[in-house]
Amino acid sequence: MEIKGKVVMVTGGGNGIGEAVGKYFAQRGAKVALVDMVQKNLDRVVKDIKEMGGEAIGIQANVTSEADTARFIQGTLAAFGQLNICVSCAGIIRDGTLLNLDAETGKVSRKLGFDKWQAVIETNLSGTFLTMRDAAEAMVNGGWEGLLVPISSVNKCGQVGQINYSSAKVADALMPKIIIGEFLMRGIRNVRCVAIAPGYTATPMLTQMNQEALKGILADVHLGRLVAPEEIASMIGYVAENEALNATTIEITGGLCYPKGIAK
Amino acid sequence: MKTITYNDMHFTVEPNGAGWDILRGGNAVAGAGLFQGAPEPEAATRALALIRTIYPVGVRSVGPDVLHPNTIGDLKIVGPDVLHPNFIYWNKDSVSCPKDL
Numbered sequence: 001m002e003i004k005g006k007v008v009m010v011t012g013g014g015n016g017i018g019e020a021v022g023k024y025f026a027q028r029g030a031k032v033a034l035v036d037m038v039q040k041n042l043d044r045v046v047k048d049i050k051e052m053g054g055e056a057i058g059i060q061a062n063v064t065s066e067a068d069t070a071r072f073i074q075g076t077l078a079a080f081g082q083l084n085i086c087v088s089c090a091g092i093i094r095d096g097t098l099l100n101l102d103a104e105t106g107k108v109s110r111k112l113g114f115d116k117w118q119a120v121i122e123t124n125l126s127g128t129f130l131t132m133r134d135a136a137e138a139m140v141n142g143g144w145e146g147l148l149v150p151i152s153s154v155n156k157c158g159q160v161g162q163i164n165y166s167s168a169k170v171a172d173a174l175m176p177k178i179i180i181g182e183f184l185m186r187g188i189r190n191v192r193c194v195a196i197a198p199g200y201t202a203t204p205m206l207t208q209m210n211q212e213a214l215k216g217i218l219a220d221v222h223l224g225r226l227v228a229p230e231e232i233a234s235m236i237g238y239v240a241e242n243e244a245l246n247a248t249t250i251e252i253t254g255g256l257c258y259p260k261g262i263a264k
Numbered sequence: 265m266k267t268i269t270y271n272d273m274h275f276t277v278e279p280n281g282a283g284w285d286i287l288r289g290g291n292a293v294a295g296a297g298l299f300q301g302a303p304e305p306e307a308a309t310r311a312l313a314l315i316r317t318i319y320p321v322g323v324r325s326v327g328p329d330v331l332h333p334n335t336i337g338d339l340k341i342v343g344p345d346v347l348h349p350n351f352i353y354w355n356k357d358s359v360s361c362p363k364d365l
Contacts (some may be wrong), residue, residue, distance in 0.1 A: 031297075050296030055283065057295040059318045066347070075318040078310070079298055253293040 199253025222255025
């Protein structure tokens, strides 16, 4: 797929990986619809794209809402007339272990709150489902060349303290195989699906964390630094241009290893 | 330049090369480089349709929902739930709404 002239919609487009994806595609002549919950972030990114000479709109919306999802798809079509690439970057973390024990008694002192489970599953899994579903509907009905890109994570392998996040991200990683299998069954040939599973990436979420903890993470990354959001964006650009990539999940981690050097 | 007032928000539609920018409140960029090649009347019409889509006017009336799962300790948090039967989707310009109810 040639990027120039195509329409790209990015959820979570107000910062981090989503912002980088929006700017990457705008720089290459795509029209970009950014979706985010924070209006001031949208305003900033759309302004940046305007100053780059690009075409963009910002749509404030919540990806966990079915009505909002329909609205930001409709807004994208109203602005640009079609939809070709949909990248689902919107995501949150609410970390915690399943159980915490009292140091003296050894009994359970606290359980992971259901609110923490539900918030992450709703945003990172249900939100991705709604975005993929409605974007695919628009692409199929419009007959446009399409690419669906759920954003998974290397922590799909199962990260302690992230039972909610890892559960959502392993499900996101499965989506391409299921969606493309179903598209083959239904005779839908104009839409591809490739998930991206980033490793530890230099987003505000990570760069603002405890720097000692961050050093510990980087000790296990062969590259020796966080992955740049622009590097994730460029991988998505490559996926867009290479039609043979389909029904798979691509990891981009800088060589993230378990302690003692076994690659994840 | 065309000015649009919708739901007490002020937008301007300004030319930007062959396309049009939509500014909100004078300086925030709602959209950039849109409607390439469209003449001003068409751009203004399409801008209003787009504004109505991306800035909906919503009245969310949520009654007590004792089954809603979001809790922080003993506090029950009820967020906007568009599937709730009391949700009213309102997408009309505020000028069509009577000032005195």
